Amino acid sequence: MQIQPYLFFDGRCEEAVSFYRDSLGAEVVMLLRYSDAPPGEADCPGGTQPPADKVMHAALRIGQTQVMASDGFATGHPEFKGVSLSLTADDDAHARRLFDALAAGGQVQQPLGPSFFASSFGMVTDRFGVAWMVIAGGQG
Template sequence: MKVQSYLSFEGRCDEAIAFYGKALGAEVVQLMRYSDAPADMPPDADGCAGAMPGPDKVMHAVLRIGETELMASDGRCSGQAEFKGIMLAITAPTEADARKWFDALADGGQVMQPLIATFFSPGFGMVGDRFGVGWMVVVGH
């Protein structure tokens, strides 16, 4: 069994893909836009209530960040994504990597816990990025 994260950016998925590419070196593995759907697909065939988002919006994307695949889409394009009660965790091999990734994620976001040495790691911090996604960055042993 494999459990993966699927994030709905509510209309800002292209922006998020570019941001994670720059901040974390994320690579696009797969990208489908609503315009890629079959022309004869009924408007509600995607399983969502209401009209489909615009054709240029991301229906489904897979990003590879290190050894992990993160899935994402524009969702229903409501304009404001809400990522409550979850965080994504990054284990960095070095303090320098942790600092680089933490600072990149914090750009335009909000630091919740500065990256500091703790009893369990030489570096641990928490940040909400510019999209509201929570991240824990920890230096592994």
Template structure:
């Protein structure tokens, strides 16, 4: 069994994917636009506005993990509450690099610092509203 996060960017999925490519080295494994779907959206689940170029489904790899993402209903109002993506890296230098990159345009909620459980830990909300926890592998 596998659990993978599925993020709904509500119209900003492509922008988010490009951001994560730069910030955390994400690599796209699959990307399908609504126009490429063999079937129209299910009645009642149609995205808002001009959605044909929007992303119906994508998956991208960050390290050993896969994140799925979509433009969803293309509402322009994404909401990521009640969870964080936790990114564990191998060194303090890597933690700093990834933390700083994800923080661009976002908000730091806990600066990256030494804690009782690891040499680097910090929390932030990126510019898309996704909450992140960055930490190094405990030594």
């Protein structure tokens, strides 16, 4: 069994995919736009149709994990509350590169540094509102 995060960027998915490709080395495994669906198959609840150029479904491979993404209803108001993505780096230098890349245009919640449970740990919310915990040299 697997659990895979599915992030709804509410109109900014393509921008987010590009950002994660550049900052985290994400590989785009699949990207479908609403225009790729047969007529009537991409309607949202209530019968509304998202803009044809928006992302209906994307799959990204980040390291060994697949993260899915979409523009969802494409209303321009993404919300990511009550969840963080934990990103395990190879070493402290790698953690620094990942953390700094995610922090560009975002907001640092806890600066990256040593802790009692890891040689590097920090928390950042990226420019899209997705919360990340970056860790290296940890116990779990």
